[in-house]
Amino acid sequence: MTDLRRPPHAPASRPRVGRLLILLFPATAAMYALFNGISAVILPAQVEAVDPASKVGNLALLNTLAAVATMVAIPLGGALSDRTRSRFGRRTPWIAGAAVVSAVACILLGLADSLLGLIATTMVLWFAANLYSGAITAILPDRIPDDRRGLAAGVIGMGTPAGVVLGVQIASRMSQLTAYAVIAGVLLVTTVLLLVGAREGSARGLPLPVRERWRLGERLRSFFAAFAARDFRLAFASRFMLFASYYVVSGYLFYTLQDYIGSENVPGGDVAAAVTTMLTLSILVWVVVAGLTGWIADKVDRRKMVVGVSALGVAASMTIPLAMPSWTGMLIYAACLGASIGTYFAVDLAVMSLVLPDADSEGRDLGILQVATGLPQLLAGAVAGALITWFGGYPALFVFGSLCAVASGLLMLGIRSIR
Template sequence: MLDPEISTEPHRTGELRRLLIFLLPATTAMYAAFNGVQQILVPAQVEAFDPGSKVGNLALITTVGALASMVALPLGGAISDRTRSRFGRRSPWIVVMSMLSAVLLLGMGQSTGIAMLAVTCAAVWFTANFYQGAFAAILPDRVPVARRGLAASVIGLGTPLGIMFGVNLASRVGQPWSYAIFGAVFVVTSVALVLGAREGSSADIVVPQRVPRRSSDAVRVFFQAFRSTDFALAFASRASLSLAYFTVSGYLFYSMQDYIGAEHIPGGDVAVAVSTLATISVVTWSVVATFTGWLADRLDRRKLFVGISSAGLALSMLVPILSPTWTGMIVYSFLSGAFIGTYFAVDLAVMSLVLPDKANEGRDFGILAVATGLPQVLSSVIAGALITLFHSYIALFAFAAVCAFAAGFIIMRIRAIC
């Protein structure tokens, strides 16, 4: 166990404020790269390489990338848990992995075929998610429990800002330049975070560990957090909500193109239409995220906020089914933005409060982050199968609605959090 006297939490208000100020642009840059690449750049590249096989090829690339992220997320948390340096546990990996990601993003922009795109995408997802594994541990490391709703709200605000910046940049700037800008901003904001809100030294922290003798014991120890019922429920709820979100968002480009129809979109430009919907969603998301985290802290009802937002997201998925029009998609974007904004403003705080082992918070937070990466794998396979089987994108929205409802039901069963 960690020495109970050792704490990296910035208890002084000024230190916490400075940390949150630098976390916001870093979070924004990370999600800008994730969403600009996933929602605009990769689908457009896949279609350009082979229009007739775009659905299957996108599912393949998304699956490969998500598998890489599933390995990298807990690995980044676990390795950073054990990193000892005068710069801290997380900061060295934040800097190194942001730089590697930037170089690999340039490689994605130069891809000349499906195979090269799949390899470079997997590499980017690995380094970027290793980064995220270390980055996410900042919340339990350095934010007091009483202020985690506020911190989660700030980080949650970075998500929609990143989506808005990412999809608008990717849809309006040339492909190579988009990749280069994403990489550059990723590095600059990461370095600014490390230098502007310095992490304390971890050189003197001692974490005694019993080394497992067998590989099966090592696996069991690595995943021992699942012995906690609340941790397991939090993982299941987050996975179900993420499955709902990625099943729809991962195929939004093709939904607009083939379900709504380019001829029914103002201007007929699918990429611009997707960025417009994303902008509507994230503006609503941003407005909601600015106060719901604070309100959840004030009322001490974080679990209730997550449950309501999950149910609301499920209802918003029904709008495109009932109204498969450009207007219907605008309404859907507004509603989904409001509910997903509420969810992400509180979700991280809930996740940080179910971590059962102080000495391995980075590892366990990374495992909870896999509840986002794993659905990406499943969503691409499920979405491709649903489209092929039903010959309609309605099945995507119906499936997502069921998953979102399930997420809300599961989260309400956690006992340790109000």
């Protein structure tokens, strides 16, 4: 019989996995639509409208504060929901509450017309939305059997590019306040469908984890206790290196096309349109690959190997612009990167869920692993700037990205507890 790895204090009720995944996909896509539609399109325009002369510095400030909020909120969402006991379950109250706060913060951000207002509302929105992320991601170890984790991770992985496309389309085709309202509405509707259509079992009466004495040092050691497990450390380091690779390169894609490939060498000399073309190609390949890889990884039971090889694929993709510094080379790079990242996202979350050492704190520990995504994003700008300035310009970005991806793959392959 398949071992479901149910945490000893988890609610016993499990809806059919198919129904849960069908409803989890739009909720995940809505979450990423919020993140990407706002950060990529709406917020930069707002920042420029408030103070055009200082837009670069102000946007960098907002992005830094948002990254800090992200790194605090994701593990906190998991940790708080781990210890919640209600008739609606452990995760549901936090998912519902964070969705409502996020929707309200969206509207307030749409009305903000000063830098202070943008800072305050962005911090609230990013904290609430990432609290939502931490709680909703914990559904995976809670309610998905081991032998379906790859499929579930693939569904969540496809929600990322679907959300990117949805969010950018909403943000670019509607007025500012309307776009915020639609994004908020989509998040609320998809959350209600998930929570009502795939109800979580009651958590009332379930025992709470043993409470530690309130000493700051002990609480901190307890919160980061998962790092005592070797495979958890390797998974965290692998994820950190992969996303360091991705964000350092992708964050300067516009300038790479403009200065490294040359504006005159992209179609029509339109760098913005060229970036859109590359992202669209990458996402299309990503969606196709992610839809197949999770299922295949479950069937062959080689999730660790698939994630490790996909990281090495990212490394190989980043050598293409070095060998072919042309528009054609960048298109080949975008397609190969999309395939590799799609493979990674399809299985990575399943691997992360299988290295969690404490069944009572799976939400918290999965959230800590997600910090390995946010921390590289926070550091990427400074690292990329240093590489470009001190190590030979834009080619240094691809060399750095390739080396980080190789390190990620090797770290992943070092995990012993899963195949």
